[in-house]
Amino acid sequence: MRVHPSTLAEHILRADSRSIARACTLVENRAPGSVDLLKSLFPHTGRAFTLGITGAPGAGKSTLTSALVTELRRRAARVAVIAVDPSSPFTGGAVLGDRIRMLQHHADPGVFIRSMATRGALGGLAPSTHDLALVLDAAGFEWILIETVGVGQDEVDVARLAGATAVVVCPGAGDDVQAIKAGILEIASVLVINKADQPGANQLERDLSEWHVPIVRTVATTGEGIAALLEQVHKARASGPNGEAQWILRLRAMYAERILRNLDPARLAEAARLVSGRQADPYTIIEEWLNI
Ligand SMILES: Nc1nc2c(ncn2[C@@H]2O[C@H](COP(=O)(O)OP(=O)(O)O)[C@@H](O)[C@H]2O)c(=O)[nH]1
Ligand SMILES: [Mg+2]
Structure with missing residues (x-):
């Protein structure tokens, strides 16, 4: 059963414990919709x-x-x-x-x-x-x-x-x-x-x-x-530490996680094959991934 993130968010804001538990599972599993839910809860x-x-x-x-x-x-x-x-x-x-x-x-x-x-x-x-x-x-x-x-x-x-x-x-x-x-x-x-x-x-x-x-x-x-x-x-x-100092740590951790999560395992495997065979260097590959 899917619940719309905004409906779930309303239940959470009203401290409904089943909805809170549900949200925790979604967030922990990085399930579809979990980022939308977090966005609507953040304010x-x-x-x-x-x-x-x-x-x-x-x-x-x-x-x-x-x-x-x-x-x-x-x-x-x-x-x-x-x-x-x-x-x-x-x-x-x-x-x-x-x-x-x-x-x-x-x-x-x-x-x-x-x-x-x-x-x-x-x-x-x-x-x-x-x-x-x-x-x-x-x-x-x-x-x-x-x-x-x-x-x-x-x-x-x-x-x-x-x-x-x-x-x-x-x-x-x-x-x-x-x-x-x-x-x-x-x-x-x-x-x-x-x-x-x-x-x-x-x-x-x-x-x-x-x-x-x-x-x-x-x-x-x-x-x-x-x-x-x-x-x-x-x-x-x-x-x-004030909020800003904490958010520097948190944003870094979130950024690193997001980048790693976006990395396609097949793409990673292919890159590892090329690098270990010396057909490509890891620095260029990472620059390509980051678009820099
Ligand atoms: N004597 C004594 N035993 C304690 C105290 N606090 C915890 N324990 C016991 O130490 C054991 C481990 O406690 P636990 O809270 O599970 O430790 P944790 O692994 O750090 O979470 C348990 O058997 C507790 O009952 C204390 O202040 N004094
Ligand atoms: Mg313990």
């Missing part, structure tokens, strides 16, 4: 705040995300979650206890949870995640939480597209500063030492203090420190 965006939540598997990102949802709902904000982590309890990955904790939000109409499946999609994860965030922004969610695993460039890119990024680390599990990927600390607006109920939190905080990024200790399982985390996120939001 209604710009109000949501996007928080990236990243860190190594097991650091407690999903638990923390769930605790943030609970706290934001207590403050009457509408919250959307995009879980890029395939092992996320939101997507049904984790152990039963965790999953039940996350599932409590599914019954709440003020919460929308979406997991993304398009890992390794041509052109990268970041542009489609950002498009999804725009759909949710148009639907009136004030907060968009994006949980990503802090491994690989894709995840770093996703975090970079967010308004602020919380990097979650925890004591133990070899998670000392040396074990934390340097690149991931660099994108942090706030460092979260989660599992602060576990030994080693003091040492970790001392080690991390040299990064000169605000540090918050949390116990995601009890909600301890969540209000303090939100306070730091608000500060990061106030002092963070």
Whole structure:
């Protein structure tokens, strides 16, 4: 069944959750009509705040995300979650206890949870995640939480597209500063030492203090420190990059994706044949593709 993009857009603007879910699927699959839909939704965006939540598997990102949802709902904000982590309890990955904790939000109409499946999609994860965030922004969610695993460039890119990024680390599990990927600390607006109920939190905080990024200790399982985390996120939001600086990153990512998506696989294969046989050089071919 096809719904006209403008009809679907109207339903999304009225925050109809089935229509939002439908739009997410269209956008994620880059289905026909999805760009028209995004065009019609775009004028209604710009109000949501996007928080990236990243860190190594097991650091407690999903638990923390769930605790943030609970706290934001207590403050009457509408919250959307995009879980890029395939092992996320939101997507049904984790152990039963965790999953039940996350599932409590599914019954709440003020919460929308979406997991993304398009890992390794041509052109990268970041542009489609950002498009999804725009759909949710148009639907009136004030907060968009994006949980990503802090491994690989894709995840770093996703975090970079967010308004602020919380990097979650925890004591133990070899998670000392040396074990934390340097690149991931660099994108942090706030460092979260989660599992602060576990030994080693003091040492970790001392080690991390040299990064000169605000540090918050949390116990995601009890909600301890969540209000303090939100306070730091608000500060990061106030002092963070302005809209134009963010759009430079986003436009670059969107441009690269669009160009890659337009590349016909047959044309690519033919070019590879010519170049590997030294019948053509790659520079001329790319100039031809770009019409320069
Ligand atoms: N002791 C303790 N355990 C936690 C805390 N936060 C999360 N966990 C547990 O750590 C495990 C991994 O959490 P999860 O949120 O799935 O981590 P993720 O892979 O980073 O999303 C789960 O068993 C959680 O219950 C915490 O603050 N303290
Ligand atoms: Mg997770």
